[in-house]
Amino acid sequence: xxxxxxxxxxxxxxxxxxxxxxxxxxWEEIAEEHFVWRKRWDKVLSWDFSKPEVKWYEGAQLNITExxxxxxxxxxxxxxxxxxxxxxxxxAAQHITYNxxxxxxxxxxxxxxxxxxxxxxxxxxxxxxxxELAISVLACARIGAIHSVVxxxxxxxxxxxxxxxxxxxxxxxxxxSYRGKKTIDLKSIVDEALEDSPGVxxxxxxxxxxxDIVLKEGRDLWLQPLLDEASIECEPEIMEAEDPLFILYTSxxxxxxKGMVHTTAGYMVYTAYTFKNVFNYRANDVYWCTAxxxxxxxxxxxxxxxxxxxxxxxxxxxxxxYPDYGRFWEIIEKxxxxxxxxxxxxxxxxxxxxxxxxxxxxxxxxKVLGSVGxxxxxxxxxxxxxxxxxKKSPIVDTWWQTETGGIMVTPLPYVTPTxxxxxxxxxxxxxxxLMDENGEEITGNQVDGRLCIKFxxxxxxxxxxxxxxxxxxxxxxxxxxKYFTGDGALRDAVGYYRITGRVDDVIIVSGHNLGTxxxxxxxxEHPAVAxxxxxxxxxxxxxxxxxxxxxxKETGESRDQTNVRKEINQIITEHIGPIAKLDKIQFxxxxxxxxxxxxxxxxxxxxxxxxxxxxxxxxxLLNPEVVEExxxxxxx
Ligand code: PRX
Numbered sequence: 001x002x003x004x005x006x007x008x009x010x011x012x013x014x015x016x017x018x019x020x021x022x023x024x025x026x027w028e029e030i031a032e033e034h035f036v037w038r039k040r041w042d043k044v045l046s047w048d049f050s051k052p053e054v055k056w057y058e059g060a061q062l063n064i065t066e067x068x069x070x071x072x073x074x075x076x077x078x079x080x081x082x083x084x085x086x087x088x089x090x091x092a093a094q095h096i097t098y099n100x101x102x103x104x105x106x107x108x109x110x111x112x113x114x115x116x117x118x119x120x121x122x123x124x125x126x127x128x129x130x131x132e133l134a135i136s137v138l139a140c141a142r143i144g145a146i147h148s149v150v151x152x153x154x155x156x157x158x159x160x161x162x163x164x165x166x167x168x169x170x171x172x173x174x175x176x177s178y179r180g181k182k183t184i185d186l187k188s189i190v191d192e193a194l195e196d197s198p199g200v201x202x203x204x205x206x207x208x209x210x211x212d213i214v215l216k217e218g219r220d221l222w223l224q225p226l227l228d229e230a231s232i233e234c235e236p237e238i239m240e241a242e243d244p245l246f247i248l249y250t251s252x253x254x255x256x257x258k259g260m261v262h263t264t265a266g267y268m269v270y271t272a273y274t275f276k277n278v279f280n281y282r283a284n285d286v287y288w289c290t291a292x293x294x295x296x297x298x299x300x301x302x303x304x305x306x307x308x309x310x311x312x313x314x315x316x317x318x319x320x321x322y323p324d325y326g327r328f329w330e331i332i333e334k335x336x337x338x339x340x341x342x343x344x345x346x347x348x349x350x351x352x353x354x355x356x357x358x359x360x361x362x363x364x365x366x367k368v369l370g371s372v373g374x375x376x377x378x379x380x381x382x383x384x385x386x387x388x389x390x391k392k393s394p395i396v397d398t399w400w401q402t403e404t405g406g407i408m409v410t411p412l413p414y415v416t417p418t419x420x421x422x423x424x425x426x427x428x429x430x431x432x433x434l435m436d437e438n439g440e441e442i443t444g445n446q447v448d449g450r451l452c453i454k455f456x457x458x459x460x461x462x463x464x465x466x467x468x469x470x471x472x473x474x475x476x477x478x479x480x481x482k483y484f485t486g487d488g489a490l491r492d493a494v495g496y497y498r499i500t501g502r503v504d505d506v507i508i509v510s511g512h513n514l515g516t517x518x519x520x521x522x523x524x525e526h527p528a529v530a531x532x533x534x535x536x537x538x539x540x541x542x543x544x545x546x547x548x549x550x551x552x553k554e555t556g557e558s559r560d561q562t563n564v565r566k567e568i569n570q571i572i573t574e575h576i577g578p579i580a581k582l583d584k585i586q587f588x589x590x591x592x593x594x595x596x597x598x599x600x601x602x603x604x605x606x607x608x609x610x611x612x613x614x615x616x617x618x619x620x621l622l623n624p625e626v627v628e629e630x631x632x633x634x635x636x
Contacts, residue, residue: 004030004033004034004273004276004277005276005277006277006412006415006428007414007415008415009415009416009417011415012412012415012416012425012428015428016425016426016428018428019428019429020429020431020455023045023429023455024044024045026428026429027044027045027056027269027429027458028044030269030273031044031057031060031265031269034269034272034273035062035067035268035269035272035308036062036066036067036070036071037060037061037062038061038062038063038238039059039060039061039062040059040060041057041058041059041060041241041265042058042059042060043055043057043058043059044056044057045456046058047456049456049476049481049482049483050476050480050481051472052471052472052475052476052483053462054456054460054462055241055242056241056242056263056265056266056269056456056458057241057242057265057266057269057458058241058242059240059241060240060241060265061238061239061240061241062238062239062241062264062265062268063141063142063144063236063237063238063239064141064239064245064264064267064268064304064308065105065138065141065142065236066236067268067272067308068138068303068304068307068308069081069098069101069102069105069138069307070102070236072098072310073098073099073102076098076310077097077098077099077102078097078098078099079097079098079310079312080095080096080097080312081096081097081098081100081101081307081312081313082094082096082101082131082134082312082313082314082315083095083096083286083312083313083314083315083335084096084130084131084314084315084317085314085315085316085317085318085331085334085335086178086317086318087178087179087180087317087318087319087322088178088318089323089327089330093334093335094131096131098310101135101138102232103232104131104135104227105135105138105139105142105234106139106142106230106231106232106233106234107227107230107231107232107234108132108135108136108139108223108227108230109139109140109142109143109234110230110231110234111139111204111223111226111227111230112139112140112143112145112170113143113234114226114230115170115202115204116169116201116202117140117143117145117169117170118143118144118145119143119144119145119237119239119243120144120145120146120243120244121145121146121169121170122145122146122147122148122166122167122168122169122247123136123140123145123146123147123148123168123169123170123171123172124147124148124149124150124159124162124163124166124168124170124171124172124200125137125140125147125148125149125150125171125172125173126149126150126152126159126171126172126173126186126189126190127149127152127172127173127174127177127186127206128152128174128177128178128179128184128186128208128317129292129293129315129316129317130174130177130206130208130315130317131315132172132174132206132223133149133293133315134293134302134303134315136172137149137246137293137299137303138303138307140246141245141246142234142236142237143234143236143237144237144239144243146166146244146245146246146247147245147246147247148162148163148166148168148246148247148248148249148259149246149248149293149294149298149299150162150163150249150294151292151294151295151577152177152184152186152292152294153292153294153577153578153579154294154576154577155189155573155574155575155576155577156189156190156192156193156574157193157196157574157575157576158257158575158576158577159189159190159193160192160193160194160195160196160197161256161257162249162257162259163193163194163197163199163200164196164197164199165249165256165257165259165465165466166247166259166465166466167199168197168199168200169199169200169201169202170200170201170202170203170204171190171194171200171202171203171204172203172204172206172223173186173187173190173203173204173205173206174186174187174205174206174207174208174209175187175205175206175207175208175209175210175211175213176208176209176211176213177208177209177317178208178209178317178318179318179319179322180318180319180321180322181322183209183211185211185213187205187211187213188213190203191214191216194219200219201219202219202220202221203216203219203220203221204220204221204222204223204226205220205221205222205223206223206224207222207223207224239264240264241263241264241265241266242263242264242265242462243263243264244261244262244263244264244462245262245263245264245267245268246261246262246299247259247260247261247262247465248260248262248295248296248299248402250296250401250402250403250513251506251513251514251515251518252474252506252515252517253486253504253505253506253515253516253517254505254515254517255470255515255517255518256518257515257518258464258467258470258471258474259464259465259466260402260403260461260464260465261461261462261463261464261465262299262405262459262461262462263462265458266405266457266458266459266460267300267304267405267406267458267459268304268308269458269459270405270406270429270457270458270459271300271301271304271305271308271405271406271459272304272305272308272309274300274305274406274407274410274427275300275301275305275306275308275309275311276309277412277427278370278396278398278407278410278412278413278427279339279341279368279370279396279413280339280367280368280412280413280414281306281309281311281339282338283310285311285312285338285339285367286312286314286335286336286337286338286365287306287311287312287313287314287337287338287339287341288313288314288316288331288332288335288337288339288340288341289301289302289306289313289314289341289342289370290316290320290328290340290341290342290343290346291341291342291343291372291373293315295402295512296400296401296402296405297341297372297373300405300406300407300459301341301407302315305406314331314335314337316331320346320349320350321349324357325350325353325354325357326357326358326360326361328340328342328346328350329357329358329360329361329363329388330361332361332363332365332366333361333362333363333365336365337365337366338365338366338367338368339366339367339368339369339370340366340368340369340370340388341369341370341371341372341398342370342371342372343371343372343373343374343510343511344371344373344374344375344376344377344380344511344543345373345374345510345511345541345542345543347371347376347380347383347384348377348380348540348541348543349541351379351380351383351384351387352540352541355387358387358388359387363388363390364390366388366389366393367393367413368393368394368396368413369384369385369388369389369393369394369395369396370395370396370397370398371384371395371396371397371398372397372398372399372400372407372511373508373511373512374508374511374543374544375421375498375499375500375501375543376395376397376420376421377421377543378420378421381395381397381420381421382420385420393413394411394413394414394418395411395418396410396411396412396413396418397410397411397418397421397422397423397424398410398423399423399487399497399499401485401486402461402513403460403461403475403485404453404457404459404460404461404485405459405460405461406427406457406459407427408426408427408430408432408453408457409423409424409425409426409427409430409432409497409499410423410424410425410427411423411424411425419496421498422492422496422497422498423496423497423498423499424496424497425495425496425497426497429455429457429458430453430455430457431453431454431455432451432452432453432454432489432497433451433452433453433454433479433482434447434448434449434450434451434452434489434490434491435449435450435451435452435479435482435484436449436450439478439479439480445491445492445493445494445495446490446491446492446493447490447491448488448489448490448491448500449488449489449490450478450479450484450485450487450488450489450503451484451485451487451488451489451497451499452478452479452482452483452484452485453482453483453485454481454482454483456483460483486502486503486504486506487499487500487501487502487503488500488501488502488503505517505601507534507535507536507544507546508536508543508544509536509539509542509543509544509545509546509579509580510541510542510543510579511543512579514546514576514579514580516533516534516535516601518575518576518580519534519546519548519572519576519580519582520532520533520534521575522571522572522574522575522576522580523548523550523568523571523572525571525575526564526567526568526571527553528552528553528554528560528564529550529551529552529553529564529568530551530552530553531550531551531591532548532549532550532551533548533549533591533599533601533604534546534547534548534549534582535547535549535601535604535605535608536605536608537583537584537605537608537609537610538609539583545583545584546580546581546582546583546584547582547583547584547585547586547604547608547635548568548582548584548585548586549586549588549591549604549630550564550568550585550586550587550588551587551588551589551590551591552564552587561587564587565585568582568585569581569582569585584608584635585635586630586633586634586635588626588629588630588633589626589629590623590626590629591604591626592604592621592622592623592624592626592627592630593621593622593623594620594621594622595620595622600618600620600621602616603615603616603618603621603627604630607627607630607631607634608634610634610636612631612634615627
């Protein structure tokens with residue numbers, strides 16, 4: 001079918017226009033020709049953003065694992081599906097073929113069934129980047145269980161909150177994980193989490209680091225012996241198009257994390273279609289996305305999108321700095337990677353190291369470079385383009401979100417001319433709108449505003465688990481009949497989009513979404529803390545880092561303040577994880593507030609960013625003297 005693989009710009013515009021004029025015909029053709037269905041849909045799309053309700057391919061039946069595994073067996077059974085590169089470069093890489101993946105997924109699916117897991121049950125997966133992580137995700141999908149993967153860098157408290165929110169019955173974890181020189185004891189984090197999660201009745205433990213761990217009787221079991229006994233055949237559960245496939249938590253600006261619910265058919269169609277076009281995927285490619293499967297990027301573009309295309313997808317267990325800063329480039333050379341998809345924060349960190357690390361490796365296999373998670377600054381873009389892509393691999397700066405399920409605004413490689421820092425054009429089917437502060441759409445080009453999407457696409461999250469009202473309020477209430485992204489964007493003279501960053505209290509640190517409220521709540525638990533406010537400030541490598549303004553109950557510089565700083569970061573690590581630690585903590589006598597008692601974060605952001613010459617309108621400030629004081633002692 002012609003519009004499955006877009007080859008030049010004219011064709012992009014043609015396909016795009018069709019996707020807007022006849023969205024149902026457009027998405028029907030793609031669904032029809034590229035997937036296997038147990039039953040065809042009755043209706044391509046029904047939607048109402050005021051409820052909000054979106055349904056794609058209603059009436060269709062399928063199992064996503066048949067699309068990601070079974071259908072490739074006849075022609076590509078011996079092709080590598082998952083290429084696992086371990087943390088330690090001395091340990092052999094593993095090539096898991098589609099045949100073997102089929103067997104391993106089915107075995108685990110059968111084990112889950114034997115543990116009482118049924119269609120619709122929630123299973124929490126808390127694993128490092130080892131093949132069992134992808135296999136667990138697929139095994140859940142095989143039997144219709146809803147997976148909730150929690151990034152293995154999250155703390156026990158964060159894990160427990162997520163397990164409880166979606167009532168997970170079973171957890172799959174490992175005895176530990178390797179990350180560079182470190183080993184991390186994951187199992188004891190799970191043990192601690194489960195003290196507050198009584199609903200979990202079973203824990204399956206993968207042996208990865210051979211550590212001495214204690215299995216709790218009646219609850220914990222080593223996974224391998226169960227797999228050894230399990231059949232390699234497991235009939236796929238037949239799922240309705242709109243049955244939930246997974247829950248994935250993302251931070252909001254307030255409140256507890258939001259369990260975004262993605263459903264089966266639309267998610268599959270959209271991730272597969274975007275994968276093929278955004279990465280210009282061809283049959284013999286070896287594709288590598290460096291994200292963790294604990295994030296949406298890993299779900300959509302390590303597991304589902306690539307496997308639905310029968311691709312070889314790389315899973316890397318380690319970190320870019322181990323055993324040295326050449327590790328990424330060494331892996332690209334070793335496995336002849338064709339597409340490399342990473343985050344600006346990683347690029348910036350590696351650009352700081354000696355160029356020799358890059359130059360000593362043969363990177364000539366590369367044909368597409370990708371970027372995701374935060375805006376890529378011009379300097380990082382050029383470094384990536386010059387030194388990794390050698391100016392011949394196009395960079396796709398892909399803008400999207402946990403909530404969108406798949407890539408939304410992006411260049412298509414060898415199709416869309418790129419400009420550094422521009423995510424460029426909407427993917428077919430995506431109808432962006434820029435809105436002004438009065439809720440009006442800003443038409444025309446060379447304008448900026450708040451980025452909304454005005455028509456549904458197949459992989460939009462359908463709800464927040466257990467809280468549809470919050471879903472409505474967060475995404476569909478700011479602007480009538482539109483999905484609000486929380487980002488600002490500008491549209492240039494030719495209609496290219498540049499994402500300018502969050503317009504709410506979410507801060508993107510090293511590509512990770514962090515809400516200010518949960519961090520402040522954690523800090524405020526410290527007995528010496530009266531109140532706190534967190535803002536982001538520009539950081540060379542992380543993009544943004546966190547600056548905390550903290551009011552202590554007893555004021556005045558005391559010898560304990562260093563300790564309090566450490567303890568605050570400890571509390572944050574316990575409640576959320578090390579990714580949310582503060583880079584700077586300033587003890588302040590008060591916080592700038594409006595007369596109605598709202599913290600004026602705008603002023604705090606300016607101070608943290610060392611832009612105090614222009615604080616903007618301060619006329620509504622209740623306590624201007626506090627601002628003077630904060631500026632005087634700011635940590636710059
Ligand atoms: O602010 C945008 C930023 O990351 C947010 C979504 O974060 P998350 O749900 O964790 O998903 C990240 C991976 C898809 C967005 O609202 N963001 C993501 N990609 C880009 C970006 N900002 C600018 N340019 C991007 N390419």
